[in-house]
Amino acid sequence: MTNDPQAPGLPGLTGLTFAKGHGTGNDFVIIADPDGLLDMPAGHVAALCDRHRGIGADGLIRAVRSEALAEGRALLAGEPEAQWFMDYRNSDGSVSEMCGNGVRVFVEFLLSRKLISLSIGQTLTIATRGGAKIVLRTAGGYAVDMGPWSFIQPGQADARGMDSLVTAGGLDVARPGISISMGNPHTVVALAHVDELAAADLTKAPLVDPLPKNGTNVELAVPADPLVVDGVGVIAMRVHERGVGETLSCGTGACAAAVATRFWAGATAPDVWRVSVPGGDLGVRFLPGADGTEHVELSGPAVIVATGTIS
Numbered sequence: 213m214t215n216d217p218q219a220p221g222l223p224g225l226t227g228l229t230f231a232k233g234h235g236t237g238n239d240f241v242i243i244a245d246p247d248g249l250l251d252m253p254a255g256h257v258a259a260l261c262d263r264h265r266g267i268g269a270d271g272l273i274r275a276v277r278s279e280a281l282a283e284g285r286a287l288l289a290g291e292p293e294a295q296w297f298m299d300y301r302n303s304d305g306s307v308s309e310m311c312g313n314g315v316r317v318f319v320e321f322l323l324s325r326k327l328i329s330l331s332i333g334q335t336l337t338i339a340t341r342g343g344a345k346i347v348l349r350t351a352g353g354y355a356v357d358m359g360p361w362s363f364i365q366p367g368q369a370d371a372r373g374m375d376s377l378v379t380a381g382g383l384d385v386a387r388p389g390i391s392i393s394m395g396n397p398h399t400v401v402a403l404a405h406v407d408e409l410a411a412a413d414l415t416k417a418p419l420v421d422p423l424p425k426n427g428t429n430v431e432l433a434v435p436a437d438p439l440v441v442d443g444v445g446v447i448a449m450r451v452h453e454r455g456v457g458e459t460l461s462c463g464t465g466a467c468a469a470a471v472a473t474r475f476w477a478g479a480t481a482p483d484v485w486r487v488s489v490p491g492g493d494l495g496v497r498f499l500p501g502a503d504g505t506e507h508v509e510l511s512g513p514a515v516i517v518a519t520g521t522i523s
């Protein structure tokens with residue numbers, strides 16, 4: 213296919229059926245490719261995600277049986293239940309390890325296509341580049357065991373974990389950032405007030421120095437005052453996503469913001485958090501994992517809004 217922005221339609225993709233879905237406004241084009249037959253070069257993904265000449269989305273998700281691609285087969289060896297692989301791409305066509313909103317929408321898509329059956333209260337293991345994720349279907353959506361979190365640049369962190377300086381549009385000076393992996397990279401910056409959050413201009417990627425080696429998603433987070441309401445920690449957040457731009461929500465970003473804020477708050481901080489993003493609210497919980505590490509659980513809705521065929 214050509215990347216000529218004037219080219220009519222989406223050459224090479226004719227006849228492909230897709231669904232459009234979102235989780236708290238983070239939206240995706242989802243394609244079923246059980247046997248892994250589709251070639252999806254970056255240009256095709258970017259064309260589909262183009263909001264003016266394509267379908268429009270923050271990212272593209274391809275549903276492939278794990279056994280049909282090498283990354284899936286590698287994971288199946290240790291995680292035989294992870295039969296479906298979430299092949300996640302950002303809207304610029306780049307690959308990401310993980311998408312927290314995407315994995316909920318992925319399961320909702322599999323259900324809508326009757327590729328799986330899953331009752332409320334049951335779990336399904338999904339293969340991702342960031343490892344196997346256990347997804348619980350709840351009455352209001354899904355709760356996902358995202359696995360353990362970790363610091364990305366511990367070697368250069370100060371006592372508060374700050375490892376970088378972040379310069380974002382609309383903010384007067386560079387702010388310290390803390391870089392956290394949720395499978396994919398995040399750099400979280402604490403702001404003092406929601407007015408500052410509103411003033412930030414995320415149309416351009418904030419500069420992060422030093423930048424984690426695989427780039428980063430940047431979250432601007434405002435801890436509520438008081439921080440804890442009825443035992444739940446509360447954060448307001450905006451995000452600039454690697455490979456996308458500003459989005460209405462980022463699930464892994466919400467987890468990273470909760471990890472950072474809880475770390476700064478110290479020993480008395482709660483294990484349950486609500487992260488408010490422009491597209492809605494996400495729940496984050498810390499709990500012991502079966503592997504002995506601390507795991508992060510992300511909960512929120514998932515909606516399929518349309519299905520279609522590329523003409």
Ligand SMILES: N[C@@H](CCC[C@H](N)C(=O)O)C(=O)O
Nearest residue numbers: 311312313396453462463464
């Ligand atoms: N919106 C996603 C994260 C998508 C990937 C991200 N842009 C990256 O490159 O790591 C989420 O909900 O987690």
